[in-house]
Each structure stands twice: as C-alpha cells, then as structure tokens.
Amino acid sequence: MLRFEFFDLCFHITRYMTFVKNLEMETTFMKKVIIWSDTHNFPSIAAMKISSFHKACGDDVKLFESAFDYCDVLYKSKAFSFTSDLEHYPQGCEQVLSGGSGYAIRTKNNRECYSAEFDSPLPNEIESQYPDYSLYPQFADNAYGFLTRGCGNNCPFCIVSKKEGLVSRKVADLSDFWRGQGFIKLMDGNLLNSRDREGLLQQLIDSKAKIDYVQGLDARFVTEDIAKLICKTRIAMIHFAFDNLKDETRILRGLEIFAKHTNLTDRNRRVYILTNYETTQDEDWYRVQKVRELGYQPYITIYQKGTHGQFITDLARWSNSYFINRSCDFLDYVPRVDGKTCRQLYGITA
Ligand code: SF4
Numbered sequence: 093m094l095r096f097e098f099f100d101l102c103f104h105i106t107r108y109m110t111f112v113k114n115l116e117m118e119t120t121f122m123k124k125v126i127i128w129s130d131t132h133n134f135p136s137i138a139a140m141k142i143s144s145f146h147k148a149c150g151d152d153v154k155l156f157e158s159a160f161d162y163c164d165v166l167y168k169s170k171a172f173s174f175t176s177d178l179e180h181y182p183q184g185c186e187q188v189l190s191g192g193s194g195y196a197i198r199t200k201n202n203r204e205c206y207s208a209e210f211d212s213p214l215p216n217e218i219e220s221q222y223p224d225y226s227l228y229p230q231f232a233d234n235a236y237g238f239l240t241r242g243c244g245n246n247c248p249f250c251i252v253s254k255k256e257g258l259v260s261r262k263v264a265d266l267s268d269f270w271r272g273q274g275f276i277k278l279m280d281g282n283l284l285n286s287r288d289r290e291g292l293l294q295q296l297i298d299s300k301a302k303i304d305y306v307q308g309l310d311a312r313f314v315t316e317d318i319a320k321l322i323c324k325t326r327i328a329m330i331h332f333a334f335d336n337l338k339d340e341t342r343i344l345r346g347l348e349i350f351a352k353h354t355n356l357t358d359r360n361r362r363v364y365i366l367t368n369y370e371t372t373q374d375e376d377w378y379r380v381q382k383v384r385e386l387g388y389q390p391y392i393t394i395y396q397k398g399t400h401g402q403f404i405t406d407l408a409r410w411s412n413s414y415f416i417n418r419s420c421d422f423l424d425y426v427p428r429v430d431g432k433t434c435r436q437l438y439g440i441t442a
Contacts, residue, residue: 123149126163126182127227128156130175130194135231137238137269137279138169138192138214140223147224155227156182170194173204174397193251202396206251223269235301236277237269239292243282245310247335249369249395252281260285266295275328277304284313293321302326308333308364311346319353327356331391334379335366347386358384359414362391367404369395376404377440380411380422389414403438410434 125146129136143153146165156166159180166185168178170192181188189212196211197204213219223236242257243250260282270276276299283289283305296303303325311332314322322330332350334343347363354361363383367376380390392408394400406427410416416425423435434440 123151123164124162125151125153125165125167126156126161126185127153127167127169128178129169129171130177130192131169131171135223135225135228135234135236136169136171137223137236139167140225140227140236141214141218141221142167142169143224143227144221145218148221153224153227159183165189167191173197173199193255196255197251199396202399204249204251204396206254208255211255220268222271225273233273234275234277235270235273236279237264237266238279239264239266239295240280240283240286240288244285245282249335249366250281256281262286262288262292266292266299270299270301272301274301275304276301277306279306281307282310284310284318289313289318290321293318293325296325297321300326302328304329305331307331308335311344311350311363312339312342314346314350316349316353319350322350323353327354327360329360329362330354330356331362331364332388333364333366334383334390335364335369337371337375337379340382344382344386347383347388351387358387358389361388363388364393365390365411366393366395367407368397368400373403373438376407377422380407389417406434406437 123146125142127136127139127142129139139155146153156178159182161182163182163185165187166181166189168188168190170177170190172194175194191212191214193206193211196207198207199205225232225235239262240260241263242260243252244258244260246253246258266276276296278296283292286292305327308331309322311334332343332347350361365376365379365383376392380392383390390411392404392411394404394408406425407422409427410422410425423433423440425434426432427434427437
C-alpha cells in the first residue's frame with residue numbers, strides 16, 4: 093500500500109514537473125518578433141512569410157513601429173538599394189536577421205551590381221509559407237506572390253537573372269499564395285519566358301480574380317495563343333516593357349498582337365520604358381511614341397534615379413500621369429513656370 097502511495101506521489105510529482113517544464117518552455121520560447129521592411133507602400137512578401145512561420149511556432153509577431161518597442165528577434169527585409177536601413181533597433185533584441193536584394197546591390201560608377209554573397213534568401217521552411225496577409229490590413233482582399241522565378245534574358249540593368257537564375261521556372265501554384273482574394277498582384281520577373289506559362293495562366297483564369305501584372309510582361313513571347321490566354325484572365329492592370337531597342341521588332345509585334353485581342357483601354361495597359369541607361373533623349377522619345385501609336389500608355393522608369401537629366405524628369409511627369417498626357421501633347425507640355433514648352437526646351441519637332 094505504501095509502495096502504491098509512493099509511486100502515486102512520484103507520478104503526480106512527475107506530472108507536475110512536466111507541466112512546469114512545459115510552461116517554462118512555452119514562456120521561454122514564445123518569442124516577440126518584429127519585422128522591419130523598406131517597402132512602405134507595398135506589402136513585403138518576405139515579411140508576410142516570416143510572420144506566418146513564427147506565428148505557426150507560437151511566436152508573437154508584428155511589424156516595426158518604433159524603437160521603443162521590445163522584441164527578442166528583429167528581421168530586416170530590404171528590397172531596394174536606394175532606401176535607408178533601419179538605424180534604431182527595438183529594445184532587447186538578441187537576434188537581428190537581415191536579408192533582401194537591397195543589401196546585395198552595390199553601386200559602382202552609377203551601375204548597380206548584385207553580389208549574391210551579401211544576399212540571404214529565405215530558408216525553404218519560410219519561403220514555402222502561405223503569406224500572413226493580416227500584417228497589412230490596409231491591403232485586404234489582395235494576394236501577392238510569384239509563380240515563377242528567374243529570367244533567361246540577363247539584361248545588364250536588372251538583377252533578376254543574377255539573383256534568381258538564368259531560367260524562368262515555376263516555383264509555386266497560385267494556391268500557394270491565393271485563397272479567394274478578389275485581387276492578385278503578380279510579381280514575376282518574366283512569367284512568359286517560362287515553359288509552364290500556359291498552365292500558370294490557366295490558374296489565373298480559373299481564379300476569376302482581378303490580376304495586376306505588376307512587373308513588365310515580356311512582349312517578345314506574346315503569340316496569338318498566349319495573347320488569347322492572357323485576355324481570358326480578368327486584367328486589372330497589365331504592364332509590358334520596351335527597355336531594349338535592339339528587341340524593337342519582336343516587342344512591337346507582341347504589343348500589336350496583344351492589342352488586337354484585348355479590349356482594355358490605354359488606362360489599363362502600360363509599357364514600361366527604361367531611361368537613363370544607355371539610351372539617348374531621341375531613343376527615349378521614340379519608344380514613347382511607338383507604344384502610344386499602338387494604344388498603350390508609356391510608363392517611364394528611371395535607372396539610378398537622381399543621376400538623370402531634366403528631360404527624363406519632364407518626360408516621366410508627362411508620361412506617367414494619365415491626366416497630364418490626356419490633356420496635352422508632350423511637345424506642348426509646359427513643365428515649369430518659365431512658360432517654355434518641351435518642344436522649345438528640348439528641340440523636339442515630332
Ligand atoms: S527581361 Fe525583365 S526580368 Fe528579365 S532580365 Fe530583363 S528586365 Fe530583368
């Protein structure tokens with residue numbers, strides 16, 4: 093009898109000790125995680141995946157608000173090289189983990205160089221997470237993600253091929269980052285360069301969600317069939333790109349084919365035009381005119397912003413504002429109070 097009582101007692105002590113240990117483990121390992129990102133006007137996909145991972149581990153996660161906050165782990169996600177880094181860390185953080193292209197791009201002689209050794213891709217167990225969209229309630233009903241990574245073009249002004257590889261390959265299905273939201277923001281560098289493009293476009297069609305093709309689609313891969321497939325998706329906004337003049341014939345042919353199949357107006361179909369990278373004023377203006385002729389809105393992007401001249405600033409102001417370029421022609425546009433038109437300022441005649 094005594095033996096039983098003793099074992100009973102031992103049993104209860106052991107259970108109690110296990111309970112205390114579990115409690116300790118819970119309180120010890122429930123970390124406070126803060127995530128900082130430099131993508132202030134756009135949700136950070138990395139931040140949302142990191143958040144999902146930590147929440148699944150039972151951690152408390154929030155976005156960085158102030159250096160007066162407390163945390164155990166701080167993540168810094170930097171997408172851009174031109175934004176400043178976080179200077180003042182929250183109180184008490186024992187671990188600081190940094191990653192993103194912004195840390196891996198260095199600028200030499202006004203040229204951006206990507207160095208993989210300074211980049212830290214997300215580990216697979218985080219990369220494969222469904223994004224925690226609750227981090228950004230202001231962007232509710234939107235899903236963000238990549239179906240493919242990589243690009244075969246290796247354009248010298250772009251880091252996609254250097255960072256993600258020289259082949260555009262499928263990395264996800266839509267269901268990996270979309271669960272019924274009304275809008276999908278697709279971030280792929282070169283979806284149409286992928287051998288899985290038809291299947292992936294079909295997933296977008298089946299979703300019936302409104303698609304924003306945020307990055308420029310590669311018009312060189314637009315055939316009649318591909319154009320028809322893209323047009324079956326519910327397009328909120330589509331962007332192509334006309335960056336390289338050497339690809340002019342193939343790009344314009346693709347834009348022409350797409351224009352034939354779509355009923356979008358130029359308000360929803362844009363063409364990115366890269367400037368300030370080895371093109372002249374005449375070449376920039378030429379590309380703008382060409383895409384306008386085909387019924388697209390040209391959207392000027394500027395390589396190494398801040399090193400560009402006044403012409404590009406004026407062209408971008410006019411071109412990127414639908415209301416300004418609807419109200420007057422660029423040649424008649426008066427960008428400053430001196431009253432001079434762009435025709436007078438830049439000697440453009442047609
Ligand atoms: S085609 Fe687009 S994604 Fe590919 S390297 Fe050129 S700019 Fe980058």
